[in-house]
Amino acid sequence: MIRDIVIYPDKRLKEVSKEVTQFNDKLHTLLDDMYDTMVVKNGVGLAAIQVGVRLRVLIINIPIENGRRGESEQPKENTLEIINPILLETDGYTKHQEGCLSIPGIFEDVERASHVKIEYQDRYGEKHLIEDDEFLAIALQHEIDHLNGKIFIEKLSFIKRKKFEKEWKKHRNNTL
Numbered sequence: 001m002i003r004d005i006v007i008y009p010d011k012r013l014k015e016v017s018k019e020v021t022q023f024n025d026k027l028h029t030l031l032d033d034m035y036d037t038m039v040v041k042n043g044v045g046l047a048a049i050q051v052g053v054r055l056r057v058l059i060i061n062i063p064i065e066n067g068r069r070g071e072s073e074q075p076k077e078n079t080l081e082i083i084n085p086i087l088l089e090t091d092g093y094t095k096h097q098e099g100c101l102s103i104p105g106i107f108e109d110v111e112r113a114s115h116v117k118i119e120y121q122d123r124y125g126e127k128h129l130i131e132d133d134e135f136l137a138i139a140l141q142h143e144i145d146h147l148n149g150k151i152f153i154e155k156l157s158f159i160k161r162k163k164f165e166k167e168w169k170k171h172r173n174n175t176l
């Protein structure tokens with residue numbers, strides 16, 4: 001089921017999400033709904049707080065190219081479901097253009113660590129480790145920030161942030 005996305009500057013985006021303790025049907029429905037919502041909105045990642053649920057849950061699904069039709073696809077089995085993530089290691093430096101389903105239409109360069117190692121639980125509560133130094137590393141940092149009440153535009157310089165707020169106001173007025 002597709003859920004409504006919380007749009008900036010909604011205050012819920014500043015909330016720190018709570019640890020998941022029950023790996024039950026309710027959690028599984030949330031994860032399934034988050035996938036449906038992310039795919040219909042053409043996103044690559046989504047945190048639970050972006051659908052108004054204050055739990056340490058995030059999903060990532062990096063699209064794969066469909067060579068024949070030149071379209072990208074996000075099969076459900078490729079979805080990384082990450083619950084209660086813990087950042088074990090971050091190092092290196094990278095800069096990459098990011099966007100966010102809570103700030104649709106805005107894309108900005110953001111500085112991040114280039115390599116991350118994370119411990120997390122899956123939908124059944126089983127623990128896993130994941131390590132990456134490519135796009136997934138960036139996506140993980142972006143989504144984990146959401147669990148801590150942070151959004152990517154907070155990482156912009158003062159001047160770029162002011163420019164964004166101005167652009168966003170205009171953008172919102174046009175789409176409302």
Ligand code: CO
Nearest residue numbers: 099100101102
């Ligand atoms: Co986001």
